[in-house]
C-alpha cells in the first residue's frame with residue numbers, strides 16, 4: 001500500500017467571506033494595458049511544463065477531485081440523473097482504488113454538486129450529511145438576460161431549496177459597453193439575494209472580447225462582494241483558457257494585495273482531462289500560492305473531468321488504462 005503526499009492536508013476549512021468594497025473606478029484605469037501576448041506566452045510555459053509523475057501526480061489528482069464542482073447542466077437533466085451524480089460524488093473512486101491508494105480514513109470527494117434550480121432539493125436530500133455543497137446555477141443561466149427581478153427571485157428560490165452556493169451570470173453587455181456601475185450594482189444585488197449562500201460570479205469570458213475586460217470585470221465583481229469569480233458557463237464557444245485564468249488570478253491577487261480579502265477562482269467549461277486539471281493547479285500554485293489550492297478558494301466546474309482522473313489513477317495503480325465505461329459517472 002502506498003502513502004501519498006499531500007492528501008491529509010485536503011480540507012474544507014472556512015475563511016472570512018469577502019464583504020466587498022465601494023466601487024473604485026481608478027483600479028480599472030490601472031488595468032489599461034494588459035499584455036495579451038505576455039499572458040499567452042506564460043500560459044504556454046505552464047502547459048508545456050514536464051508533467052508531474054507517479055505518487056505526486058496521484059496526490060495532485062486527488063486534490064483535483066477535492067476541488068471539483070461535479071456538474072450536470074443539460075436540458076435533459078432529471079431527478080434520477082441528479083441522484084446518480086450525487087451517488088458518484090459520495091463515492092467518486094471505486095473502493096478497491098481507495099484501498100490501493102492507501103487513503104485510510106481520508107475521504108476524497110468533490111466539494112460540490114452543481115445543478116439547475118429544479119434539482120436543488122433533490123441534490124440536497126441525496127447529499128445530506130456528507131458535507132458536499134449544493135451549488136445552483138442561477139440568474140437565467142447561461143445567457144443572464146431575464147428581467148432583473150426574475151433573476152433575483154431565482155437566487156432566493158434556490159437558497160430556499162437548500163443551495164449553499166449560487167453561480168450567477170453577469171450581463172455581459174455591461175462589460176462590453178463599460179457600464180461598470182451597472183455591473184457593480186447587479187453583482188451587489190445578487191450577493192444580497194444569496195444571504196449566507198456563497199456567490200460565484202460567472203463572467204462568460206469567451207464573450208468579453210479582451211483580457212482587459214476580463215480583468216476589469218473580475219475586479220468589479222470582487223468589489224461588489226463575489227466569493228468566487230468564475231470563467232464561463234461551459235456553453236460559450238470559448239470557455240476556460242489558461243490566459244484568461246492568468247488574467248483573473250492576477251486580478252484576484254491585486255484585490256487581495258489592496259484589501260486583504262481572499263476571493264476564490266473557478267475555471268469552468270471544457271476542462272475534461274486530468275492533464276488539464278494539473279495545468280490549472282500549477283497555475284494556481286504559481287500565481288496565487290498554496291493557500292489557494294483548497295476547495296474554499298479553488299474549484300473546477302466540470303461535468304466529465306472525474307472520469308479521466310479515475311482512469312489516470314487506475315493507470316497509476318495498475319499500469320494499464322481501463323475503458324471509460326468502467327468509470328461511468330451516471
Ligand SMILES: O=C[C@H](O)COP(=O)(O)O
Nearest residue numbers: 234268269270301302303
Ligand atoms: O460550470 C460548469 C460547466 O458548465 C461545466 O462545463 P463542462 O460540461 O464543459 O465540463
